[in-house]
Amino acid sequence: MTKIKMKLNCPMPKLDYDIITMGHGSGGLLTNRLLDKTIFDILKNDKLETRHDGAILPLSGKHAFSTDSFVISPIFFPGGDIGELAVNGTVNDIAMCGAIPQYISLGFIIEEGLKMEEFWDVLVGIKYACEKAGVQVVTGDTKVVERGSGDKIFVNTTGIGVMHEKANISAKNIKVGDKIIVSGNIATHGVAILSVRKGLEFETTIKSDTQNLNFLVKDLLDEFGDYIHLFRDPTRGGVASTLNEIARDINQGILLKQANLPIDSQVDAACEILGLDPLYVANEGLFITFVESKYANNILSALQKMKNGENAKIIGEVTHEHQGKVIIESAIGGKRVVNMQVGEQLPRIC
Amino acid sequence: MTKIKMKLNCPMPKLDYDIITMGHGSGGLLTNRLLDKTIFDILKNDKLETRHDGAILPLSGKHAFSTDSFVISPIFFPGGDIGELAVNGTVNDIAMCGAIPQYISLGFIIEEGLKMEEFWDVLVGIKYACEKAGVQVVTGDTKVVERGSGDKIFVNTTGIGVMHEKANISAKNIKVGDKIIVSGNIATHGVAILSVRKGLEFETTIKSDTQNLNFLVKDLLDEFGDYIHLFRDPTRGGVASTLNEIARDINQGILLKQANLPIDSQVDAACEILGLDPLYVANEGLFITFVESKYANNILSALQKMKNGENAKIIGEVTHEHQGKVIIESAIGGKRVVNMQVGEQLPRIC
Numbered sequence: 270m271t272k273i274k275m276k277l278n279c280p281m282p283k284l285d286y287d288i289i290t291m292g293h294g295s296g297g298l299l300t301n302r303l304l305d306k307t308i309f310d311i312l313k314n315d316k317l318e319t320r321h322d323g324a325i326l327p328l329s330g331k332h333a334f335s336t337d338s339f340v341i342s343p344i345f346f347p348g349g350d351i352g353e354l355a356v357n358g359t360v361n362d363i364a365m366c367g368a369i370p371q372y373i374s375l376g377f378i379i380e381e382g383l384k385m386e387e388f389w390d391v392l393v394g395i396k397y398a399c400e401k402a403g404v405q406v407v408t409g410d411t412k413v414v415e416r417g418s419g420d421k422i423f424v425n426t427t428g429i430g431v432m433h434e435k436a437n438i439s440a441k442n443i444k445v446g447d448k449i450i451v452s453g454n455i456a457t458h459g460v461a462i463l464s465v466r467k468g469l470e471f472e473t474t475i476k477s478d479t480q481n482l483n484f485l486v487k488d489l490l491d492e493f494g495d496y497i498h499l500f501r502d503p504t505r506g507g508v509a510s511t512l513n514e515i516a517r518d519i520n521q522g523i524l525l526k527q528a529n530l531p532i533d534s535q536v537d538a539a540c541e542i543l544g545l546d547p548l549y550v551a552n553e554g555l556f557i558t559f560v561e562s563k564y565a566n567n568i569l570s571a572l573q574k575m576k577n578g579e580n581a582k583i584i585g586e587v588t589h590e591h592q593g594k595v596i597i598e599s600a601i602g603g604k605r606v607v608n609m610q611v612g613e614q615l616p617r618i619c
Numbered sequence: 620m621t622k623i624k625m626k627l628n629c630p631m632p633k634l635d636y637d638i639i640t641m642g643h644g645s646g647g648l649l650t651n652r653l654l655d656k657t658i659f660d661i662l663k664n665d666k667l668e669t670r671h672d673g674a675i676l677p678l679s680g681k682h683a684f685s686t687d688s689f690v691i692s693p694i695f696f697p698g699g700d701i702g703e704l705a706v707n708g709t710v711n712d713i714a715m716c717g718a719i720p721q722y723i724s725l726g727f728i729i730e731e732g733l734k735m736e737e738f739w740d741v742l743v744g745i746k747y748a749c750e751k752a753g754v755q756v757v758t759g760d761t762k763v764v765e766r767g768s769g770d771k772i773f774v775n776t777t778g779i780g781v782m783h784e785k786a787n788i789s790a791k792n793i794k795v796g797d798k799i800i801v802s803g804n805i806a807t808h809g810v811a812i813l814s815v816r817k818g819l820e821f822e823t824t825i826k827s828d829t830q831n832l833n834f835l836v837k838d839l840l841d842e843f844g845d846y847i848h849l850f851r852d853p854t855r856g857g858v859a860s861t862l863n864e865i866a867r868d869i870n871q872g873i874l875l876k877q878a879n880l881p882i883d884s885q886v887d888a889a890c891e892i893l894g895l896d897p898l899y900v901a902n903e904g905l906f907i908t909f910v911e912s913k914y915a916n917n918i919l920s921a922l923q924k925m926k927n928g929e930n931a932k933i934i935g936e937v938t939h940e941h942q943g944k945v946i947i948e949s950a951i952g953g954k955r956v957v958n959m960q961v962g963e964q965l966p967r968i969c
Binding site (some may be wrong): 271286290291292294295296297298299300301319320321322323324325326327328330331332333334335336338340342345361362363366368372374375376377378387407408409410412414415417418419421423425427428429432438439474501502504505508510514518549551553608609610611612613615616617 | 640642643644646647648649650651669670671672673675676677678679680681683684686687688689690692698711712713715716718722724725726727757758759760762763764765767768769771773775777778779785787788790806852853854855856860864868876899901905958959960961962963964965966967
């Protein structure tokens with residue numbers, strides 16, 4: 270457990286079992302005892318406490334609703350764990366819609382034999398990420414599968430958030446000339462995970478960029494409203510796949526400047542050694558935004574002044590040419606097409 | 620595929636692969652192609668089509684929010700499949716809160732090697748159940764794990780529904796004298812699944828009771844409003860575990876009449892042969908409701924006239940005696956305590 274999380278002061282409760290057993294998924298006594306002593310205790314809030322089949326939420330206006338399942342391996346990695354990742358991932362998906370994340374549901378699929386300590390550490394990760402992002406877990410579900418039918422723990426999070434009143438986020442708003450900004454260094458998460466993958470371990474200080482982006486998004490929308498046309502987080506498939514999806518959807522071209530892609534030098538070196546193109550490597554706490562050209566520099570400056578936005582860069586723009594395609598221009602002016610990822614580069618990266 | 624589902628007229632599209640591969644979970648080209656040709660095509664609606672990270676929903680008033688992951692084995696069983704079950708399960712959890720289910724999110728965790736045909740059949744089950752329940756899948760996520768790290772397919776559904784204006788559902792409203800009604804035959808789902816479990820197959824015509832309960836709940840609330848104090852669906856852990864949870868929460872006793880428990884004779888016989896107590900066997904399309912004593916007979920009659928409510932019975936009542944416990948009285952007047960399920964009777968039943 271990291272030092273930061275230790276500060277939450279969440280000592281593991283005394284439990285009757287050292288590992289999760291099939292009985293913990295029975296819906297009976299063991300399930301109840303486990304949930305009481307762990308989930309209900311560590312994540313407590315008034316909505317979770319009703320313990321009904323669902324939470325009752327007062328909602329009004331337009332809301333974003335998003336789901337994500339997390340199957341990352343290993344479940345603990347430099348810079349985070351599957352619990353933190355699961356909260357941040359859904360928080361960010363909600364934020365990418367231009368909304369303020371509020372409520373989260375939590376679905377666990379646990380492999381029999383998971384150490385109770387590991388389960389607890391995942392819960393601590395969830396609590397930590399919820400507190401940082403300002404969201405509440407309000408309902409949940411826990412299933413257990415036999416050894417060999419799962420892999421330690423899978424986590425689904427589904428979130429609800431109220432739309433920011435100034436948000437007008439839609440690929441339809443993107444037009445030729447729009448600038449493309451990335452909020453920070455690319456390829457960090459994927460390389461951090463690879464560094465601890467079985468059979469591939471290498472020494473590095475690279476940490477996953479998993480973090481919540483909702484406050485950055487809110488602050489940008491507060492200030493720039495509908496000059497911001499789209500937010501998207503380039504997770505699986507990396508920046509290349511996300512931009513290809515957008516180019517296809519808007520049926521315009523996207524031109525990137527290789528020299529402007531922000532990347533940590535260690536990550537860049539690791540990609541070179543491993544033969545990976547950083548454009549395809551997964552990110553977690555990173556977004557791409559398409560903005561009105563005229564305000565791009567203002568938006569960039571604002572972002573660079575924000576926490577976790579310091580490395581933001583304008584990486585390209587929307588063009589008439591090359592409709593539906595992503596093109597990258599090298600430092601010396603050569604151009605090549607960047608395709609969507611084919612096949613699987615790094616399985617179970619999120 | 621069942622005849623009913625065939626009527627949906629959903630021929631499987633031509634796909635490049637016969638099985639799901641790791642690449643289908645990459646977030647890249649294969650993921651996009653698969654989703655386009657399958658999920659986006661078969662489940663299409665205006666909200667799903669925006670293809671953003673989340674759906675934007677206009678919501679107003681109190682809403683119920685509930686999540687459930689489904690890990691049932693086998694994924695196809697007499698009377699249903701994991702897709703149908705996943706939709707019905709969350710639809711019912713929302714209904715149990717006294718709400719009208721509207722929107723569903725869909726999270727797949729697929730084991731590499733799942734036959735495309737099986738994946739398609741699960742999607743057809745989802746479409747079928749959504750149409751029957753009147754809900755829309757508005758957002759989703761698909762992950763793929765390596766062979767041996769999952770088991771065919773796990774499905775998470777998370778739902779949102781608007782509260783019925785007459786609903787006042789809370790364990791706090793339950794009082795001594797309240798009657799307990801069950802909406803139909805118990806133990807059917809669990810026995811249906813057991814009949815096709817590897818190593819245990821036996822011949823029977825018993826089918827899972829998986830079905831949506833939302834219209835029954837709506838009709839009851841329309842007519843009886845807050846004379847209905849609680850709805851709960853006794854899935855995992857069966858009627859015994861659900862009633863024990865409620866007895867504990869309200870700190871009153873629950874007295875059941877053995878003779879009044881509705882059960883299909885084939886299911887009863889199977890339970891006897893297998894040494895199972897039907898009170899602990901999982902149900903899916905069944906609810907228990909706690910109602911104002913004075914209106915219990917009216918509510919029962921109304922329920923018995925509804926489709927899928929024909930076998931409803933008053934099975935017991937809330938008592939001052941035996942606080943926090945569930946007691947059952949046999950046909951000849953003997954009483955015994957019904958404990959919450961300990962350990963696991965039938966793993967992966969939902």
